[in-house]
Every structure is written in structure tokens, then in C-alpha cells.
Amino acid sequence: MTDSPELRDPADSGPRAVRPGLRPVLAGLGLTELGKVYGRTPAQFAAEAVRLAVADAGLTLANVDGLLTSSGVTGGVSLDLQRELGLTDLRLLTHMQAYGSTAGSMVTYASLAVQSGMASVVACVFADSPLRPERGSGAIYGTRHAGSGWWGLLGASGVIGANPMYALAARRHMERYGTTSEQLGHIAVAQRAWAALNPAAQMREPITLADHQASRWIAEPFHLLDCCLVSNGGIAVLVTSAERAASMAQPPVHVLGWAQCHPGRYLRRNPDFGLVTGAATAGPAALAMAGVGVGDVDVAQLYDCYTFTVLVTLEDYGFCPKGEGGPFAASGVLGPGGKLMLNTGGGQLSGYYMWGMTPLSEAIIQARGHGGDRQSALHDIVLVSGNGGVLDHHATLVLGGPAAGP
Amino acid sequence: MTVGPVDRDQATAEFFDAAADGRFVLRRCPDGHHSEPAGAQCTTCGSTQLAWVPAAGGASLVSWAVVWSKPESGSEQVATVLVIGELDEGPWWWSRLEEADPARLAVGLRLKIAFRDGGAEAVPVFELAG
Numbered sequence: 001m002t003d004s005p006e007l008r009d010p011a012d013s014g015p016r017a018v019r020p021g022l023r024p025v026l027a028g029l030g031l032t033e034l035g036k037v038y039g040r041t042p043a044q045f046a047a048e049a050v051r052l053a054v055a056d057a058g059l060t061l062a063n064v065d066g067l068l069t070s071s072g073v074t075g076g077v078s079l080d081l082q083r084e085l086g087l088t089d090l091r092l093l094t095h096m097q098a099y100g101s102t103a104g105s106m107v108t109y110a111s112l113a114v115q116s117g118m119a120s121v122v123a124c125v126f127a128d129s130p131l132r133p134e135r136g137s138g139a140i141y142g143t144r145h146a147g148s149g150w151w152g153l154l155g156a157s158g159v160i161g162a163n164p165m166y167a168l169a170a171r172r173h174m175e176r177y178g179t180t181s182e183q184l185g186h187i188a189v190a191q192r193a194w195a196a197l198n199p200a201a202q203m204r205e206p207i208t209l210a211d212h213q214a215s216r217w218i219a220e221p222f223h224l225l226d227c228c229l230v231s232n233g234g235i236a237v238l239v240t241s242a243e244r245a246a247s248m249a250q251p252p253v254h255v256l257g258w259a260q261c262h263p264g265r266y267l268r269r270n271p272d273f274g275l276v277t278g279a280a281t282a283g284p285a286a287l288a289m290a291g292v293g294v295g296d297v298d299v300a301q302l303y304d305c306y307t308f309t310v311l312v313t314l315e316d317y318g319f320c321p322k323g324e325g326g327p328f329a330a331s332g333v334l335g336p337g338g339k340l341m342l343n344t345g346g347g348q349l350s351g352y353y354m355w356g357m358t359p360l361s362e363a364i365i366q367a368r369g370h371g372g373d374r375q376s377a378l379h380d381i382v383l384v385s386g387n388g389g390v391l392d393h394h395a396t397l398v399l400g401g402p403a404a405g406p
Numbered sequence: 407m408t409v410g411p412v413d414r415d416q417a418t419a420e421f422f423d424a425a426a427d428g429r430f431v432l433r434r435c436p437d438g439h440h441s442e443p444a445g446a447q448c449t450t451c452g453s454t455q456l457a458w459v460p461a462a463g464g465a466s467l468v469s470w471a472v473v474w475s476k477p478e479s480g481s482e483q484v485a486t487v488l489v490i491g492e493l494d495e496g497p498w499w500w501s502r503l504e505e506a507d508p509a510r511l512a513v514g515l516r517l518k519i520a521f522r523d524g525g526a527e528a529v530p531v532f533e534l535a536g
Contacts, residue, residue: 136476148413150444156412156529157488157501158473164488167471168500172490175469175513219488220472220508268442268449269498273490274469 014289021243024111026253028057028238029364034352035202037232042076045127045234047084053236058249066092066119068106072128092119099388103356104395108258110239126357127234165390167219170308172274183326184307185212188225190335195346197374203350226307228348235357253367254405257290257398266392278394279316290398294318298378299366301359303387304347341376356386367401380404411525425528430519434459440495465491467515472508491517503532
């Protein structure tokens with residue numbers, strides 16, 4: 001995963017290289033009710049989320065000239081959303097899928113569209129509705145593959161769903177670096193403590209390390225409390241230009257840097273498996289585009305399908321040396337009162353599971369300074385990660401609070 | 407322990423033909439690089455001139471996960487050990503490891519491919535070697 005020499009210096013192609021008025025800004029955020037919210041389709045959640053984001057920015061739907069849609073495990077969000085919202089004469093409309101990295105990628109493409117003048121107000125939306133009152137969340141993501149071909153063979157031999165695949169990744173990290181379940185538990189406990197301060201979080205009862213250790217095995221080395229929630233709902237954000245954002249309702253959240261990395265080694269021999277992810281490439285690139293270093297980060301919102309995903313991303317972004325994510329997580333830096341403002345809304349482990357929109361939404365809340373009881377005192381530079389597949393797709397965003405324009 | 411049913415398709419027909427004879431096959435390019443059976447091109451050099459070749463069936467343990475069935479009243483929870491094995495030819499293979507005590511697993515442990523009846527087709531699994 002080395003940079004190819006043809007690539008320009010990211011600082012030359014990012015928002016800093018653009019006329020200041022066209023620099024991209026996140027100006028709207030819409031969250032529907034999230035969690036065990038039944039009886040609505042993903043398309044309904046998506047439409048509501050976009051309406052909420054538009055209202056949040058002080059706009060009307062008539063101001064929207066770009067729409068990027070994405071859907072989760074149940075599908076159901078499509079280009080039809082344009083018609084449902086009555087959006088006419090759009091200058092940008094695309095459905096996107098990069099799994100857990102989609103949200104970061106949507107903001108990236110919306111920012112490119114805005115800074116090029118292609119569109120001026122782009123709504124990016126994710127919605128999903130997998131929870132049913134009568135069905136456990138494990139049944140949703142553990143669905144058996146269709147019974148034919150290579151996927152059928154994988155399923156036939158028991159390798160089904162995300163839990164075992166991420167467990168294999170985590171175990172490799174443990175064997176290589178000595179990472180322990182208790183160290184992973186510190187991440188779960190810290191995020192639950194943050195969730196207690198977030199009215200939108202699904203799981204707000206505090207937990208202890210002992211609770212984590214006593215929670216049942218899902219796929220060793222993962223206990224139940226190492227695994228994310230499943231949620232119904234939708235989240236939308238609006239990307240616009242700095243000059244347009246100046247007259248909108250919310251403090252501007254600047255999009256300062258972005259990068260992706262897609263290693264492409266799923267189900268292939270991969271010496272990096274479980275040890276190094278695309279975050280190690282995308283993180284430094286996005287920070288360089290923003291003109292900052294990891295030491296400048298005030299708040300980090302890291303994708304947390306599992307506790308382990310947070311741990312390996314902390315290492316890959318350079319918050320601690322490679323292999324030291326476990327001791328770092330256990331060192332007391334996490335949770336309210338800790339030195340590192342990480343996943344301050346509870347994340348997907350305890351807050352709500354909206355794929356990449358979970359870290360992105362909390363990043364916007366923090367960057368604006370709207371975090372209430374959980375607000376970080378410093379919020380000029382906010383780092384956001386998205387992760388999809390089994391550590392196969394990565395998107396990094398670097399956001400700037402109102403005082404941190406490019 | 408049983409394996410699930412699986413049906414062949416066009417891409418897997420030759421693999422399952424070999425499996426029916428108890429042979430685990432990989433793909434190999436003219437330069438001798440081995441690729442995972444699902445590869446449509448060589449994962450080392452990109453060649454699309456791939457031939458099916460038998461693998462020795464030996465592997466070393468790369469990583470493992472112990473998946474527990476959901477607890478239900480009246481039934482005992484079942485643990486399944488899933489592993490990544492590095493085949494001696496180089497490619498990795500994901501499957502279950504049968505008859506293994508999870509407490510005794512370690513990176514590099516020697517494994518071997520065995521076949522189980524998966525209904526229409528034979529399904530490769532790992533066993534401990536020796």
C-alpha cells in the first residue's frame with residue numbers, strides 16, 4: 001500500500017487548492033428516530049432524513065440540486081428517492097455502495113461536485129430497516145449465503161457473516177501483538193459511558209469491564225459486547241459551498257481532507273490481514289490534504305463494527321504505534337474525562353448502527369459544538385473513519401469546526 | 407459435525423469434480439504461481455492462463471475463530487472452530503477445523519484438508535495433521 005508516484009501532493013488537489021467560496025462545507029444534518037423503530041421502510045427513513053437535514057440547514061427541498069443515496073443490508077433506498085422528495089432538475093444523482101465506507105465516500109464525491117461547481121447543495125443519505133420486533137439482530141447479518149458456487153462453499157463450511165471474519169482478523173492481531181480481550185473491553189466500556197451522555201443512543205446503561213468479559217461469546221475472541229448494534233433509521237447530511245453555507249442556519253463544518261483505500265485482498269492471501277488496514281494509507285493522505293497531523297486531531301470518530309475495528313484503526317491512523325493499540329486502549333485515555341475524545345456518541349457499539357453515518361453524524365455534532373454533555377472542549381479538527389467489508393474498504397474524512405476553515 | 411449443502415455452478419464445476427475424487431485443487435499460472443481456487447486470474451502476476459492443479463493438502467494455521475451457536479432453552483450451545491489455513495502452495499483457505507480443542511490452537515499449527523459430504527458436493531474442511 002504505497003503511494004503511486006503519479007499522485008499529486010494531496011494538498012494541491014484538495015479544498016485548499018480551490019477558490020475559498022467554493023470550498024466544501026457540511027451544512028445540514030438529519031437524524032430520524034434510530035434504533036428499534038418499526039413499521040417504516042428504508043425509503044421512508046431516507047426521505048425523512050433528507051427533509052430533516054434540509055430543515056436543519058434552514059433550507060427547503062427546492063434548494064437541493066444534488067442527491068447521493070445509499071442503502072444498508074435491507075436495500076430499499078434508490079434513485080427513486082428523487083421522486084419521493086419531489087426533487088426536480090438535479091445536477092447530480094447517484095446511488096453509491098462502498099459498505100461501511102460509503103458515508104465518507106459520499107461526502108467526498110459531494111465535496112468534489114461542490115468545489116467544481118457541478119452542484120451547490122448535495123444531500124447524502126443512508127437508511128436501513130433490518131430490525132423486526134420478532135427477530136434477533138444476529139439473524140440479520142448472519143444470513144447464510146446462497147447455496148451455490150464459491151459463496152455457497154464458504155457458507156457450507158461454516159464461514160458465514162461478518163462475526164467470524166472479523167474474529168479471525170482480531171485473533172491474528174492478538175497472536176501477533178499480544179492484544180487481549182480485556183483491552184478490547186476497554187473500548188466497549190468507554191463507548192458505553194459516552195452513550196450514557198447521548199440522548200440518541202440505544203444502549204445507555206453503564207457497563208464494566210467485568211460485564212464485557214461475562215457477556216456471552218459470539219465468535220471468540222469477540223464477546224457480545226465487542227459487537228455493534230443493529231438499528232433502523234436514516235441519516236442525511238448536506239454538503240454545500242462555504243459561500244452558500246455562510247447564509248445557512250448552522251455553524252459551518254469544513255471538509256478539509258479526504259482519502260480512500262481499498263486493499264482488495266478479500267479471501268486472498270493477505271499478510272496485512274487483521275494487522276494493517278486501508279486506514280494506514282487513507283488516514284495520512286487525508287490528514288496531509290487537510291494540512292494537519294494526527295497530533296492536531298481534537299476529536300476522532302472511528303468506525304466500530306467491532307471493538308477491534310477501533311483498535312486497529314487507532315494504530316493505523318498513528319494515535320499509537322502499530323501493535324500497541326491494546327495497551328493504548330487500556331491506558332485510561334478513552335471515555336469521558338480521558339485524553340482522547342473518541343466515539344463520543346457511543347458509536348455503533350452503544351449509540352446507533354447507521355454504518356458510516358454513525359461516526360460522520362457525531363463528528364458533525366462535535367465539530368459544531370452541539371454535543372451537550374458530551375461536547376469536546378476542542379473541536380477544530382475532527383477525524384472520521386469509515387470501514388466496509390472485512391477491513392476491505394476504507395474512507396477517511398478530516399473535518400474542521402467553524403474556526404478551522406481552510 | 408455436518409457441513410451445509412452446496413451446489414456447483416459454472417465457476418466451481420472443476421473444483422467440485424476434483425473434490426468428489428478427494429482432491430483439493432488450486433489454480434496455477436504458466437509461471438508457476440498458485441492462486442486461490444476462486445481466482446479468475448493469477449493473484450501474483452495477473453495471468454489469465456490458469457490451470458487446475460492438485461494441492462498437497464497441507465496447511466499452516468494463520469488464525470482462528472470459535473463461533474458459538476445462539477443459546478436457546480433446552481439445547482446446548484455448539485462451538486465451531488473456523489480457521490484460515492495457509493496452504494503449503496501459498497494461497498489461503500477459509501474453512502472449519504474439525505476435532506480441535508480451541509485451547510490448543512496456535513499460529514503455525516499443521517493442518518490438512520479433508521472432505522465431508524455436503525449433499526450434492528464434497529466440501530473441504532481442515533483437520534489437524536498427524
